[in-house]
Amino acid sequence: MAKDKLRHQTTKNDDTSIDLKGTFISVMLLGIFILVLWFGIYALFLSR
Amino acid sequence: MHLHKYEKIWLVFGLGSLALFLLIIGFAAFWKGTHPQSHIETIDPQNVEAHESFKPENLGLREVADGKYIVNIVASAFNYDIGSDDAGKPVKTIRVPKGSTVLFQVTTKDVVHGFQVAGTNVNMMVEPGHISRLETVMKNAGEFTVVCNEYCGIGHHQMFATVEVYDE
Ligand SMILES: [Cu+2]
Numbered sequence A: 001m002a003k004d005k006l007r008h009q010t011t012k013n014d015d016t017s018i019d020l021k022g023t024f025i026s027v028m029l030l031g032i033f034i035l036v037l038w039f040g041i042y043a044l045f046l047s048r
Numbered sequence B: 001m002h003l004h005k006y007e008k009i010w011l012v013f014g015l016g017s018l019a020l021f022l023l024i025i026g027f028a029a030f031w032k033g034t035h036p037q038s039h040i041e042t043i044d045p046q047n048v049e050a051h052e053s054f055k056p057e058n059l060g061l062r063e064v065a066d067g068k069y070i071v072n073i074v075a076s077a078f079n080y081d082i083g084s085d086d087a088g089k090p091v092k093t094i095r096v097p098k099g100s101t102v103l104f105q106v107t108t109k110d111v112v113h114g115f116q117v118a119g120t121n122v123n124m125m126v127e128p129g130h131i132s133r134l135e136t137v138m139k140n141a142g143e144f145t146v147v148c149n150e151y152c153g154i155g156h157h158q159m160f161a162t163v164e165v166y167d168e
Helices: A002-013 A021-047 B005-031 B045-050
Strands: B038-042 B060-065 B068-076 B079-081 B093-097 B101-108 B113-117 B123-126 B130-137 B142-147 B160-166
Touching: A021 B005, B038 B123, B045 B101, B060 B093, B068 B113, B101 B113, B101 B123, B123 B130
Parallel strands: B068 B101, B093 B160
Antiparallel strands: B038 B130, B060 B068, B068 B079, B101 B130, B113 B123, B113 B142, B142 B160
């Protein structure tokens, strides 16, 4: 019982075990979307 | 402070984008001279004719040098006054050759209007008491419609003109 509690506490702060892959991919997709949009609009500005 | 590996990556990405866009703003403002189109220069909206550029005979298109033009326009609800032709009819179309540099100088007698030459980079607000200026190079030939894009009242949709850029 005591051992279980200890284990629980150590894993709580160990964020390397948290799976952030999905978050990472969505954050990057959003970032790339914003950048692509910005450069697209800039290209439009330069061509006009 | 301990950060997750992925967190570090997107923080660097986010801060990098922030730095990139701040640099671009600085470049546009200080090297390219990009600034709001209504300058510090003010004008009496009740008496725009007192200003040299907006005297009735000075309205419309004028070639000031080879390939350089100035267009003076007085916006009002619901019209763009671009001067009148020899027959006394109001001008509604401006014709310039492709590649010419055109300086648009616009002011308003009444409320806030928009001045957008759709399909080009000419797009500015026209505020009473201010003179809005925007210089541009007409790179592409074609017929571009000038529209008011600031709602100014019941006849807002009737405010339009045409800029025709022709191939020499
Ligand atoms: Cu309007």
